[in-house]
Amino acid sequence: MARNFMCTKTDPVVETKAGKLRGFQLDGTYVFHGVKYADAKRFHQPTPVEPWEGIKNALAYGYVCPMLQQDQPSNELMVPHRYWPLDENCQYLNIWTQHLDPNAKKPVLVWLHGGGFAAGSSIEHIAYEGENMSKYGDVVVISLNHRLNILGYLDLSPFGEEYKNSGNAGNADMVAALQWIHENIANFGGDPENVTLFGQSGGGMKVWTLMQTPAADGLFHKGVVQSGCIDHFVSGNSTEQNGKAIVTALLAELKLDDVKALETIPYAQLAAAYNKVAPEVAKTGAYVGGNPLANDWYLGDPLEVGFTEHAKTIPVMVGTVLGEFSFMPALSEEEKADAALIDSMIEKRYGAEGKKLKEMFAKVYPDKDVSDVLFMDSIFRAPSTDFILKKAQHPESGTYSYMMTYTFPYDGGHIAWHCSEIPFVFHNTSLVAAYNEPGVTDLLEKQMCDAWLNFARDGKPSSEDLPEWPACTADDEATMIFDKKCEVRHNYDHELVALHKKLAPSPWSHNDDEEEQQIQH
Structure with missing residues (x-):
C-alpha cells in the first residue's frame, strides 16, 4: 500500500541557527537525514558549522566514521546491519518528528550507537530507524555519528597543547551534537529542556561517560544505559595514562x-x-587509545571516581539481556533433552562448581531450560548491578534496573542476545524476522517501548501494561524482567551472577571472530 509522501522545494523546511534545512514527510512523520552539526580537523575539537545561504537538503544520511578494519557481515537474522560510505568528516545527525511547531515541546530521545568507541554508526542496524518510535510515542527521535577509534580517541596531548583533548574528540563531537540540539530542536517540535540519551553497548558507555563530562551538563536530562557497563572496557587499566x-x-x-x-x-x-x-x-601496559581518557574534561568512570554532583541528579535506567554473548547456535531439542550431555558441557565450561551453578540457575530462572546456563552473561550484568547500586545511593534522582530474559523463537529457542532488545525499544520488531512471535511480540514491544518513552517524558518508566516498577535503593535492586510475563524481582540474581563471574572463562581469551564482531557492534 502506498504511503503518503511529501517533499517540495519549500516544504518541509526548518530554520536552524546556521541556515535552513529541507527534509521530507512520510505518513505524517517529518524526517531530516544527514544534518551537519559540527566540523572538525583531525585530532582537534569540533567547531560549529559555518552559516549558509538558501536551503540545504537533509535528504541523505551523512558519512559514517571510518573503521580500523573491514566489517564482516555475519548472522543478519540476529543483528541486521547496513553499511554506508565512510569519511572522517562524519559529524551528522538524523531527526524524526511529528511536529515542526516551536511550541510543541515534545520529549527528545537521542540514540548513541554501539560498537564500543571504535566502530558502528547511527544507521548500522536496521532497527535504529526512528520513525516508528517517533510516531508511536509522539516524540522527537535523533541518532548521530561521531568520530571513533584513533580519530576520536587517541591522545596526542604530550605533543602539544592544541591536542589537549584529542583523547576525547569523539565524545566532544557528541557534546557538540547536544549543543546543536539544545539550540535548534525547538523548531523541530522538541523540548530542549527534556532530552534523554539512550544507547546500547558502546552507546550505553557513551551515556555514562557524558554524565561524567561537565561540558555536557544541562544538555541532557536523563540517561538509559543498555548493556553499557562491561568489565572489558574498565578505564584506568593502563600504567601510563597518556599517548x-x-x-x-x-x-x-x-x-x-x-x-x-x-x-x-x-x-x-x-x-x-x-x-x-x-x-x-x-x-607494555601503556595507553593505546580507543576509549575516553580521564582528564579535566572527562572526569572518569563513576565506579572508580564516583558520580559528579550533576550526574547524581540525572535519572537513569540501566539493564542487560540474559545471554549477551550467546551468538553461537542454540542447542537442538535432542541435545537439550540429553541430561548427561548438558552436565558434561556445563562441567567442561565451568569446572567442578558447574553443578552448583546449574542448580542456582534453575532456581533463579525456573521457566528457562537449564542448558541456558551455558550462555548466560555476567560480564555486562555484574558491573551493571554495581553501577545501579552505586547510583542508587544518591536519592536526588531515580535509578531503574531491567533485565531482558525473553527466549526468541529462533533455533528452537534462543535466549536474548546482545542487541536483541533494540527492535523492541524502537518499536521496530516488524523489521527483523527473528523477533516475531504471534501473541507475544506485540505486547512485549509495547511494554518495552512504553517504558523508554515514559522514562523520557518524566523520568519514570512505569506503564499501565507493566507491574509497578520502583526505583532502586542502595541495598535493593528492583529489576523489571522483560519476558512473556513481566515482573519485578528484588536482588534476584546477585549470587548467581557472582558465581558465574568466578567460574566463566573470559570471552576475550579466544578468537571466535563472529562472536567478537557481534559484541563489538
Missing part, C-alpha cells in the same frame, strides 16, 4: 618526524600502522 608511547610508535612505523604529519596522512595508512603497533604497545 606518548603509542604516538611515538606510530611515528616510527610511519617514518615521520613531526606529529603534525599525522593530521594529513591518509586514514588507511594511519589505521594500518596503528593496527600493527598497538598490540605491542599494549603489552
